[in-house]
Amino acid sequence: MSTPTIPRPQILGAGPGGAAPPERGAAPRRRTARRAGGIPRGMRRAVALSLLPGLALFGTFFLVPFAVMVATAFADWSGLRLDWTGLANYRALLDDPVFFKALGNTVFYAAASVLVQVPLGVAVGMVLALRPPGWKAIRTVVFIPFVISGAAYAVIFSMFYNPRSGLLNNALAALGVRGDRDWLFDSATARWAVAGTFVLVIGFTVVLVMAEITSIPKEVYEAATVDGASTWQQLTRITLPLLRNVIGTAILLRLLVDIGMFDLVFILTAGGPDDATATLALYAYRAYLTGEWGYANAVGTVIIAIGLVLIVSVRRVFRIGERT
Amino acid sequence: MSKTSTTAAAAAAALLLASAAACGAESDTGEVVITCGTCQESPTDPFLQYNYEAAQRFNEEFAGRYRIETIENANAGSSDDRLQYYQRLALADDLPDLFQLNSGEIKALQETGRLHDFAPALDADPDWAGTFQDHAFDALTGGGGEVWAIPQQRDAIGIYYNADLLAAAGYDEFPSTWDEFESLAAVLESEGKTAIAMDGDWSTMLMWVHLIGTHPGGAAFLDEGIEDGDWGSDDAVVAATERLRSWHExxxxxxxxxxxxFQNAAAAYLTEDAAMVSNGPWFVATNLTTDAAAPGLYEKTGYAPAPGWAAGERGAIVVSGAGWVSGAVEDRELEAVHAFARFVSSQDEVLAQAAATGANPPVDVDPAAAADAGLEPLATGLVEQAADLAYTYPHxxxxxxxxxxxxxxxxxxxxxxxxxxTGEFxxxxxxxxxxxxxGG
Known part of the structure; x- marks a missing residue:
């Protein structure tokens, strides 16, 4: 029995018409064209030139504003004047109860995402990956809220929660439950009402999870079936562990949205009542409106610092990017 | 880069520079071009629509001398971040030559030092200055006598009421005291009706102001005391605040x-769920005569001064709280701005604005001309009543x-x-x- 020949891809420069590889013992050729893995010398200028527009845009619209934000967080800056004040803005943050209220609300929304939205999305994604009847229609319906703009979504929910004419109170009244609660402007319910608008937007996680499950080799499940594993066992012992990467990614993306949450809250409640729904981003915006630009940038810097911590932490916990 | 492409790029740059130069204040024909940030067409905002039409008429009348160019401005209408938008423009020395703001915004924006002072122009033309109603500039004047804006309107603001709902509750006339008002409200509430529609913002604040302004000493607070930080020690403010809260309870x-x-408050009134709502005269054009209103509601609607804390002490908000401001600095542009300010404060234009928006003229107009202009009777009626009220006060x-x-x-x-x-609030x-x- 002859050993089958495994076809190998042709390597540029080494196949027919290309230069033959140097024979063993022969003197190495001078590498004049390029260093291993580098850019050919003759193309370096062209590559650099082609990168320039992108770098200029990146510098102009990200690096410069970022540097201005970080620097002016140490100043009393109103646009009209700029006085360097050191850590005064950060000290003021620590003394500002509204800042901590906004921070608490932001953490609350993030927790709602991590504890409800993502797990729900993963669960639905795993179930839909089993291809139950109507799974395509369900996937579409679940995904639709994700593509609606935040502003439109907020307007829809402000109507939904309207205490006089909204669907929620009318439905509750039909069930004999008190039907005049102002969900968005009652301090006891406002935060929950805001969180309720996004925790069911699970379409993105569902699609991520379904795509990831598709990439798991069928042989793994076939072997598990042969070994007598039930569907539940396959979901919990095979699928879920293999989804670690994608769950981590979904959590990370959602957290980054949450720490910058603005439009939804701004339209629904403008942060009220008594800052019960205000987020860090909204708080920074308010400071900007009141001419406290340095203070606003201190809040912005805190948001970015939290974002960096989250990115590093979630990547470590879920070992995102590592092979499963 | 080839010589051809270099030449083409240089030519394009030259063209851009040339076209940028052509966008300056003066065209080749000597016509002075000024920009307006609140003159765009609007199917929903009658004030913007009037401004647009006024700018067209101005361009027609002053063709060859002055021309207004409209800037499409997403912040032209009322919005929370409108002030911040103009503050940014001011810091970039890029304010429009003409735009409208309310007095609170003007007060904040003038701190940038980029607003034009109309006082010298008014001083130089006493005939024009004399056409404005008394106190028309009160809210638009700076501490040093600067006049930051030419008033756009001078309105009395009271309370709209559904006469049929009041009659059904046993009231043939609008209550004259707050006690009567509350008695009426209690009857309406017992009948499942909303007595007064509010929105947590504009219309709620109007009722707060009515309660303060009709309280002895309240008008003084709204005129001057409101600039101080200690509102909790003012009896009128405390009493008004607690009374307003009690209506919610x-x-x-x-x-x-x-x-x-505000549309939520308007909806309650327009669907006849609510018997009363407070708003300015523009409510007629923007809500009451639209398809959103219940059939025949306009005919049932009255417009009354606010009740008083005691009999015979009713009041109304009288405002000229918004006006035309200018960020122009060049003499030729300012000449055009002043020409427009005179144009929009002429009798014909203020009556045209009144007919289009319901806002009342900031200048004295000939009664016969006012009658011919077909102004909204609800609005003009309240303006006439305001002259005899115990209290008038600003918003x-x-x-x-x-x-x-x-x-x-x-x-x-x-x-x-x-x-x-209440104290903490x-x-x-x-x-x-x-x-x-x-820099606050």
Missing amino acids: AGYVNADAFSGD ARVHGPAGFSAAWKNLWPAYVEGDMD LQRLADDAAATGL
Whole structure:
């Protein structure tokens, strides 16, 4: 029995018409064209030139504003004047109860995402990956809220929660439950009402999870079936562990949205009542409106610092990017 | 780069520079071009639409000398971040030559030092200055006598009421005291009707101002005291605030009275769920005569001064709280700006604006011309009544801090829900409202 020949891809420069590889013992050729893995010398200028527009845009619209934000967080800056004040803005943050209220609300929304939205999305994604009847229609319906703009979504929910004419109170009244609660402007319910608008937007996680499950080799499940594993066992012992990467990614993306949450809250409640729904981003915006630009940038810097911590932490916990 | 492409790029740059130069204040024909940030067409905002039409008429009348170019401006209408938008433009030395702001915003924006002072122009033309009604410039004047704006209107603001709903509740006339008002509200509430529609923002603040302004000493607070930080020690303010809160507790107001959206309050009145709502004369054009109103509602509607704390002590808000301001600095542009200011404050134009928007003229007009113009009788009726009222007072937005509205929306629901007492509410309201303003 002859050993089958495994076809190998042709390597540029080494196949027919290309230069033959140097024979063993022969003197190495001078590498004049390029260093291993580098850019050919003759193309370096062209590559650099082609990168320039992108770098200029990146510098102009990200690096410069970022540097201005970080620097002016140490100043009393109103646009009209700029006085360097050191850590005064950060000290003021620590003394500002509204800042901590906004921070608490932001953490609350993030927790709602991590504890409800993502797990729900993963669960639905795993179930839909089993291809139950109507799974395509369900996937579409679940995904639709994700593509609606935040502003439109907020307007829809402000109507939904309207205490006089909204669907929620009318439905509750039909069930004999008190039907005049102002969900968005009652301090006891406002935060929950805001969180309720996004925790069911699970379409993105569902699609991520379904795509990831598709990439798991069928042989793994076939072997598990042969070994007598039930569907539940396959979901919990095979699928879920293999989804670690994608769950981590979904959590990370959602957290980054949450720490910058603005439009939804701004339209629904403008942060009220008594800052019960205000987020860090909204708080920074308010400071900007009141001419406290340095203070606003201190809040912005805190948001970015939290974002960096989250990115590093979630990547470590879920070992995102590592092979499963 | 080849020589050809280099030449083409240089030519394109030259063309761009040439076209940029052509966008300057003066065209080749010598016509002075000025920009207007609040003159765009609007199917929904009658004030913007009037401005657009006025600018077209101005361009026609002054063709060859002056021309207004309209800037499409997403912040032209009323919005919370309108002030901040203009503050940014001011800091970039890029304010429009003409635009409109309310007095609170003007007060904050003039701190940038980029607003034009109309006082010298008015001083130089006493005939023009003399056409304006008494106190028309009060809310638009700076501490040094600067006149930051040419008033756009001078309105009396009272309370709209559904005469049929009041009659059904046993009231043939609008209540003359707040006690009567509350008795009426109690009857309406018992019949399942909302007595007074509010929104947690504009219309709620109007009722707060009515309650303050008709209280002895309240008008003085709205004129001057509101600039101080200690609102909690003012008897009129404390009494008014607590009385307004009690209406929420008693169920006299609509369930969605905190939404911050006037259309919710308007909807309650327009569908005849609510018997009363406070707003300015523009309410007729923007709501009452639209398809959103119940059939025949306009005919049932009356417009009354606010009741008083005692008999015979009724009042109304009288405002000229918005005006035309200018960021122009060049002499030729200012000449055009002044020409437009005279144009829009002419009798023909103020009557055209009144007919289009319901806003009343800031200048004295000939009664016969006013009668011929077919002005809204509800609005003109209240203006006539206002002359004989015990109290007239400005809106809190006129002399109050620019951040008043945002602070009110944030704190008022929590106060009504009992999260803070009156003293804390008023102190925080004063503090938060005063925080707005560059370098504040």
